[in-house]
Each structure stands twice: as structure tokens, then as C-alpha cells.
Amino acid sequence: MRVKVWGCRGSVPTPGPETVTYGGNTACVEVVLDEDAALVLDAGTGIRALGFDLRQRGVRHIHLCLTHLHLDHLEGLRFFAPLWDDDVTVDVWGPPSQLLSLRQRIARYFSPPLFPIELRDVPARLSFHNVEQRPWAIGGAQIRADLVLHPGPTVGYRVELDGAALAYIPDHEPALGGALAERSPDWISGSSLAANVDLVVHDAHFSEDEYPRHVGWGHSSVADAVAFATASDARQLLLFHHEPRHSDHELERLEDRARELAGDRLQPPALAREGMVVELP
Amino acid sequence: MERRPQKHLVLILARELASNLATPTLIADAEGTLVFYNEAAEEVVGRPFAEAGEMPVDEWTTSFDPRTPAGEPLPAERRPVRIALDEQRSAHQAFRITSTDGSERDVAVTALPLFAHSEEFVGIVAIFWRE
Numbered sequence: 480m481r482v483k484v485w486g487c488r489g490s491v492p493t494p495g496p497e498t499v500t501y502g503g504n505t506a507c508v509e510v511v512l513d514e515d516a517a518l519v520l521d522a523g524t525g526i527r528a529l530g531f532d533l534r535q536r537g538v539r540h541i542h543l544c545l546t547h548l549h550l551d552h553l554e555g556l557r558f559f560a561p562l563w564d565d566d567v568t569v570d571v572w573g574p575p576s577q578l579l580s581l582r583q584r585i586a587r588y589f590s591p592p593l594f595p596i597e598l599r600d601v602p603a604r605l606s607f608h609n610v611e612q613r614p615w616a617i618g619g620a621q622i623r624a625d626l627v628l629h630p631g632p633t634v635g636y637r638v639e640l641d642g643a644a645l646a647y648i649p650d651h652e653p654a655l656g657g658a659l660a661e662r663s664p665d666w667i668s669g670s671s672l673a674a675n676v677d678l679v680v681h682d683a684h685f686s687e688d689e690y691p692r693h694v695g696w697g698h699s700s701v702a703d704a705v706a707f708a709t710a711s712d713a714r715q716l717l718l719f720h721h722e723p724r725h726s727d728h729e730l731e732r733l734e735d736r737a738r739e740l741a742g743d744r745l746q747p748p749a750l751a752r753e754g755m756v757v758e759l760p
Numbered sequence: 761m762e763r764r765p766q767k768h769l770v771l772i773l774a775r776e777l778a779s780n781l782a783t784p785t786l787i788a789d790a791e792g793t794l795v796f797y798n799e800a801a802e803e804v805v806g807r808p809f810a811e812a813g814e815m816p817v818d819e820w821t822t823s824f825d826p827r828t829p830a831g832e833p834l835p836a837e838r839r840p841v842r843i844a845l846d847e848q849r850s851a852h853q854a855f856r857i858t859s860t861d862g863s864e865r866d867v868a869v870t871a872l873p874l875f876a877h878s879e880e881f882v883g884i885v886a887i888f889w890r891e
Contacts, residue, residue, distance in 0.1 A: 575877060612880070626769040626876070656772040657779065664763060666775065671766035712763075 480643035480759040481511040482678065486525020487751035489650075489684050489698070489720035490551050497726035502753025504528070505551040506649050506720065508680060510638050512618040516540040520636060520647045522556040525753065530560035539566060542617045544610075544624070545573035546649060547633035548584055556585070557594055565602035570617075572624070574632035575609040582607040610634055627651050628668040629697040637672040643759035646673035646713065649720050651682045652697050659706040673711035677759040680751065681707060683718035686733055701733045705740040705748060716741070716748040717757070768882040770874050771795060784888035788817040790881050792845050804867065804888050806860035817841055824857035829866065831856070844871035844884040865890070 486504030493503035505523025512518050517538045519526065522545060533541065541561055546552055561567040573581045582598070585607070589598035598605075610624035620640040627635045627648055635648035646669075653659060653668040664670045673679045684698035699707070701718065708716040718737055721730055730750050737748040767775075771787060775796045778785040784801035788794050794817040802808045805824065812820070818836060826834040834855050836842045843851035854868040871886040 577878065625766075628769065628772070656776050665766050666772055667766070668769055668772050669766075674763055674766075 480638070480640045480645060480677075482645060482680075482757045482759065483509045483511065484525075484717075484751050484753060484755045484757075485509060485529045486521075486523045486555070486753060487719050487721060488523075488551075488723060489682075490723050492524045493723045497728075500727040500752065501721060501730055501750055504753055505554065506546075507555060508647060510620065510640065510645065512620065512640075514538070516542065516618045518617055518620060518622075518638070519543045520638075521546055521552045521649065522559065523551050523553070524555040524558075526555035527558045527560075530558070530562075534560050534564070539568065541567065541569045543569060543571045544617075544622065544636055545571065546635060546647070547574055547629060547631055549631070549650070550588075552650070553585070553588060557589065562601050562603045562605075565604075568604040569606070571605065571607045572610050572622075573607070574624075574626070574634045576632055580607065581609060623672065625669070625672050627672070628653055628655050630695075633697075635669050635672045637676065644676040644678075645759060646676045646679040646681075646711075648672060648679065648681050650697055651707075652695070652699055652703075653707050654699065654703045655695065659703060659710055662710075664710045664712075667707065667710055669707065670711045673708065673713050676711070676713045678715045678717060678757060679708050679711065679713040680717045680719045682720045683733065683737065684720050684722050687736070689722070701737045702740055705737050705745070708748070709741070709744045713745065715746040717751045718748055719751045721750070767795065768876060770876045770882045774874065774883075774885050778885070784890075786817075786841075786886045786888075787883060788841065788845065788886070789883040790845075792817050794820045795883070801888060804857075804859065804865065804890070806863075817845070824859065826855050826857050829854060829856055840869045840871035841884060841886050844873045844886070848873040848875075848881050 485507040504525035506521040507523045507525030508520040510518040586598040614623040623637040624634040629650045638645045648669050681704045682699045683701045683704040685700045687700050687702045690700035734750045778798040784804045786797035840851035840853045850872045852870045868889040876882045
């Protein structure tokens, strides 16, 4: 399995000299499928560059799996080049809501005064689906979604392809369900998605010092990200959803801390970086 | 060691809520397995959850010999927990139990079904009121 990071910043894009190494675009990750199709996780501003890349590669069928509809996971969609091509099919998956369909909720972003063009006028062939309660297939990949702890309906994804497994849980505060060290894995939000995966891409928004002032905001400290990956028996942790105020230098300090906490229980955790490609066995 | 399946997110949140309540509270999953009760409930039932562990909720309830205030056995189908599990509706009932320490207590139980989505029943939460 080949996984490419197109955006890993949390909350808001942060272009500038302080973020050139790890990038300022918000959440978007691609799992590379065959030549004709693409699996995209989230539509933060990183999806804009991905769109041009997909167009160049001639990909005509795109499966977009959204974890939730907070803007940093959706704001790039309007500028996703394949959406403006009537020869492209886009299947959008996302968490269900009690009141509105996924299409209705996303249509809010494609309407005045937020945007001049209505969703119904998008040229691509668009379909919207609530995530299934059971695993389903996209291309050759098996996908599973499950609700995770984050404000509003939010899911994480598990993707299995070619014998490798990836968990993508970019916005997640499992510690809100109780201190992770005091919980068995079956009582930890998201643990079934990340169980024994080769790589878990996980929220590591805060430092340990910052987290206590932000309990309930839906994000994890680096320490909780490590504790989550360890409890789930994941082999490797990719630290994701970087806090907008964290410079490259500060992020590297958090990476050092994550490696210290992980010890030999995980492969050394790494910071997600725009443009990074991870090959899973 | 085989991993136990993860509890539904709603049960995880319910447990965290119950853990912070001074009101005796228990949680069962959709299959009727007692998966947690809080410290306040330990006082009522006479032993900690860590000692009791997960078990069928009927087995747990029956161990307290629930009966009506007049002393008649309270059939399972009239117990609020059973009603919430079987009929997926809320129920309330006052009754008498014998705790594991042998003391008799008059309690009332309110049981509520938990739905993650309109058609996704994930378990129940039951609150004990000391009469």
C-alpha cells in the first residue's frame, strides 16, 4: 500500500516560512489505488494539489472519504480540479447525520454567500453516501468506518489493501473517554480501527502542556497519540493534524517527545509532512 | 491474547459519564451483557465492578433476588433493564433487593435505551435510586 500525505495541518492553513518543512495545507491523504481510481481521505486544502496531480494522471474515478465536515477537512473540495470535469466520477463518503443528508450538508459550502456556484452545477458526476456500518470495498481496498470521539458526527477509517492496513483518525480525542493508561483497548474509542495496523495516522495536535487547557476540543496530545497507538498494537504512528501555531522546529520537538514516550513499543513515531510517501508492506 | 471487540462509542461515553456520577449507574450492551457499573453502584450491590466483571445482565440482576415491595418475586419481564433491552423503551420500577453483603435495600431503577442512530440500538443505561 502506498500512502501519500497532501496536507497534514490542523484547523486552518498556515503557509509561511515557519511551516515550509511539514507544510501548511489542511488534512488530505491519498491511498494510491490502480491507475484509473483514487482513494482520498479528507478534503482539506491539500486536496487542491492532489486534484491537479489526479488530472495529470488521468484518474477518472475518485472515492473521497470524509471523516467529518469541519472546514479544515472540507475547504479544499471547492478547488478540487476533478470536480470541475464532467468526465470524472466522484463518490463522496461521510458520517451520517440525524437531520440532513451528506449532500445537503456539503451543499452549504457550495452556496452563496460562501461560494458562487451551487453544488447542483458542479460538472463532475457526484454521488454522496453515508459510511456503511460494515466494511465495504473501494477498488481493491477494504474500507471500514467507525464513529470516534470528536465533536459532531466524526468517523475514522481503516483501509486494508494488498495485505497492509492503515488507520486514518486525524481528529480524535480518545482520552475524553477516560485516561488511556487506565482503559483496556475495548474501551478506547477508535481502537478497533487501529488494531494491529501497519500505520496509524493520528491526531497529535497538542503538546502535553497545551492539552489540559483544551480538553473537549476534540484533539489529542502527542502523549495520548502514542498511548493510543500502543494500546491498539499499531506498528507505526504518523503524527498528524499539526497545531497551526506550531512551527517546524516546535513540531520536531514534539516528534522527539513522541519517540521518547514510544520507547521500543512502536517504530519511532514520525511527523506527517506534505509530500511524504509511506510504503506499507 | 485475542482482543475483545471495541465497545460502541456511545457506551464508551456513557461509561465516562457514569464514572463521574455520584448516582449508582450501570451500563449494558445491546446483547444484554453488563459491561460496567460505577463506584456509586458498588455501594448498592456490595462489590466492585472490577471483581464482578462482565456478565449477562439477567444473571447479575437475579443474584440480588429482586422482588416487589410486598415481597413477591419480580419477573424478568417487569424489570426495567429487561424492558429497556427487549422493548427498547424507557422503564421505571421500585423494588427490593438483597445485596451481596446480605442487606436488604429498597431501590428504584430507571432504565433508558441508547440509540447511536435512529435505528441503531447499542445498549442501555440504568440508574438506581435509593428509596
